[in-house]
Amino acid sequence: MIVDGRTIAAEIYADIAKEIQAASISPRLAVITCAPTPATVQYLALKERKAKEVGITMVTVTLPEDTSTDACVEEIQKAVETADSVIVQLPFPSHIDIDGVLAAVPPSHDADALNPETTAVLSPVVAACKEILKRNEVAIAEKHVTIIGSGRLVGKPAAKWFADMGAAISVVTKDTADLPYYTMHADIIVSGAGVANLITPEMVPEGVIILDAGTSEDGGELRGDASPACSEKASLFTPVPGGIGPVTVALLLRNVVTLALTK
Amino acid sequence: MIVDGRTIAAEIYADIAKEIQAASISPRLAVITCAPTPATVQYLALKERKAKEVGITMVTVTLPEDTSTDACVEEIQKAVETADSVIVQLPFPSHIDIDGVLAAVPPSHDADALNPETTAVLSPVVAACKEILKRNEVAIAEKHVTIIGSGRLVGKPAAKWFADMGAAISVVTKDTADLPYYTMHADIIVSGAGVANLITPEMVPEGVIILDAGTSEDGGELRGDASPACSEKASLFTPVPGGIGPVTVALLLRNVVTLALTK
Numbered sequence: 001m002i003v004d005g006r007t008i009a010a011e012i013y014a015d016i017a018k019e020i021q022a023a024s025i026s027p028r029l030a031v032i033t034c035a036p037t038p039a040t041v042q043y044l045a046l047k048e049r050k051a052k053e054v055g056i057t058m059v060t061v062t063l064p065e066d067t068s069t070d071a072c073v074e075e076i077q078k079a080v081e082t083a084d085s086v087i088v089q090l091p092f093p094s095h096i097d098i099d100g101v102l103a104a105v106p107p108s109h110d111a112d113a114l115n116p117e118t119t120a121v122l123s124p125v126v127a128a129c130k131e132i133l134k135r136n137e138v139a140i141a142e143k144h145v146t147i148i149g150s151g152r153l154v155g156k157p158a159a160k161w162f163a164d165m166g167a168a169i170s171v172v173t174k175d176t177a178d179l180p181y182y183t184m185h186a187d188i189i190v191s192g193a194g195v196a197n198l199i200t201p202e203m204v205p206e207g208v209i210i211l212d213a214g215t216s217e218d219g220g221e222l223r224g225d226a227s228p229a230c231s232e233k234a235s236l237f238t239p240v241p242g243g244i245g246p247v248t249v250a251l252l253l254r255n256v257v258t259l260a261l262t263k
Numbered sequence: 264m265i266v267d268g269r270t271i272a273a274e275i276y277a278d279i280a281k282e283i284q285a286a287s288i289s290p291r292l293a294v295i296t297c298a299p300t301p302a303t304v305q306y307l308a309l310k311e312r313k314a315k316e317v318g319i320t321m322v323t324v325t326l327p328e329d330t331s332t333d334a335c336v337e338e339i340q341k342a343v344e345t346a347d348s349v350i351v352q353l354p355f356p357s358h359i360d361i362d363g364v365l366a367a368v369p370p371s372h373d374a375d376a377l378n379p380e381t382t383a384v385l386s387p388v389v390a391a392c393k394e395i396l397k398r399n400e401v402a403i404a405e406k407h408v409t410i411i412g413s414g415r416l417v418g419k420p421a422a423k424w425f426a427d428m429g430a431a432i433s434v435v436t437k438d439t440a441d442l443p444y445y446t447m448h449a450d451i452i453v454s455g456a457g458v459a460n461l462i463t464p465e466m467v468p469e470g471v472i473i474l475d476a477g478t479s480e481d482g483g484e485l486r487g488d489a490s491p492a493c494s495e496k497a498s499l500f501t502p503v504p505g506g507i508g509p510v511t512v513a514l515l516l517r518n519v520v521t522l523a524l525t526k
Contacts (some may be wrong), residue, residue: 116379142440150426163413163422163434168445170433177405178448182431185444240365 002231003238005134009246012131013054017252020055027260029058029111029253030079033089034072035065036095040089047249056256059083060202069097073104084260085111090153098152103215108263111255114152120262121255123157128247129190129211130161136236138188138209139197141166146186148172148179148199154192154213162190174198184207189226196223199233203231209236215246264389265494266395266501267506272509275394276317280525283318290523291517292321292374294344296352297335297359298328298519300517302351302480310512319519322346332360336367347523348516353416361415371526374518377415383525384518386420391510392453392474393424399499401451402474404429409449411442412463413486414517417455417476425453437461446471459486464493472499 020027029051031044044060051058061075072092079086086109092098107118114123133140145167149155159171170182174193180203183189188209191199194216204210214225226241230236238244241256283290292314294307307323317418324338333357340351349372355361370381377386385393394421396403408430412418422434433445437456446452451472454462457479467473477488487503494500503508 142438144439144441159422159426168433168435168439170431170445172431175405176431178407178409181448182433185441 001136001236003136003236003243005128005132005238005243005246008131008135009093009250011090012247012250012254013050016056016250016257017054017074018235019257023255023261025260027056027085027256028083029056030083030086031058031060032072032079032086033060033074034063034064034067036062036089037091044089048254049203050249050257053255056253063104065093067102069098072096072101076104078148080106080109083109084263085109085256088114102152104124108147109171109259111252111259113255120253121258122161123153124160124248124252124255125154125192125213125244126157127251127255128244129158129214131247131251132211132236132238132244133209138236140188143167143187144170144185145188145190146170146172146182147190147192148174148191149194149214150184151192154190154261158190158192158213162188162254164243179203193225193226195225197227199226201227201233204230204233206233207235208233210234210238211244212238212240213248215240215245264399264497264499266399266499266506268391268395268501268506270507271394271398272513275510275513275517279319279513279520280317282520286524288520288523289337290319290519291330291346292319292519293337293346293349294321294323294352295326295335295342295345295349296323297326297330297355297395299325299352300354302421303354305351306479310515313512314516314519317335317516318519327469328356328360330356332363334395335359337362340365340366343369347526348372348519350375351377351450372522374515374522376518382388384521385514386416387511387515388417388455388476388507389420389424390514390518391476391507393500394510395474395507396451396472396501401499403451406450407433407448408431408451408453409433409435409445410453410455411437411446412455412457412477414455417453419454420478421453425451430462442466443498454488456488460488460490462493464490465495467493467496470498471496473497473501474499474505474507475501476511478503478508 102114110118159223183203192213212224275423278334365377371383408425446466455476475489
């Protein structure tokens, strides 16, 4: 089955809008970005539009490329004073100490759950995996989960969460020798490599669940890590675009509401 | 090759003793234990003897079984005032909130590296794996590492460290279906399951490295997770007793010195 992420997202947005009205709150989300690429600008415009639709005010601070780590931290501290949530929109230029910047977002404001100390909300990508699996009544304990990529946004939080849920996990990368050895044995594949067609049908078993959180661009078209033909073997398949992505944005905004309600 | 952990430990102890003399310090290690089993008491006596030999004063606080979480936390706070390092000797009774207790040990005193915020020292078991691999000039990046067990002392810190070092990791448990699928493909197996003979020769490839940090007792004899016959196929094999264990105790004491020197 191909997961319709846009429909799931629409349901989540309807819930969020109701929750905001019922609680009579006006959550505020501050986004810090630094030298954004055109793709980042486009992605932020989408977040802003969705935020507005549900009743969240999003403000974006765009820093120039030569901003120092200290200056980024100061911007975050300023944003914390006025916003309910603060997110750091990656990627940032390589001269910036990302760990230092992310640690400056206090757990009370960390809607992206990128500070290792944050426990009140799940990483939006992980929350999207959880939501999709739950809607399809997939149990996780004792499943074999292969995670491709070990980045901050997908691989690391997914590995932690699936292990905590009692799954047997393998964390591999696009460069791992014998990648098919790990994908062929998986009940669930979570991919965040950002390499189009990294996962092909002959690499996955019949009935596999593919949660594709990888995105890359090919001539202006958004591509996932899994070739679309994988959907024929998968029991559950999230396409790119229209799969994990929209659910992730919706659950980021749900995190903003959750954090606003606990203040 | 069978790793001689006792000889490695002896070398580390000699270094530690020299370092303590050179710096003219008298490090103090406080151990908090609660309703210890006879095995724990024996293990603590070993730690205390080794500590004394190198010039570290170890004091043990033994709490009764009905101690509350809050009372454990208070004991830790008291110990922090007088000791350079404080360790919580697990296991603790099940009614105690272990995460809460471990979080009470500040990173400046956390020689066991069990508080998630501790970065100054490595978990002693992980440090022992690192030491043994380094002495045998084993590179880790891109290796396939299968970790059996996902506990606080072995599985979790090993998974994090090997992933950070660029290995492809699988984290499985003694109950994972098709455990041999993961062990057969491993370059390195790190085991912390505590199940004697869980790993048998037919489950491992020729040339594998086995770092056996699992211990269990069988009629008063200490056993590892790997059957001793695995050593015939392994290029590097740590026996139980006499492998990872002695190196782990030595590196715990090295952590005590490291933390004492940064105060």
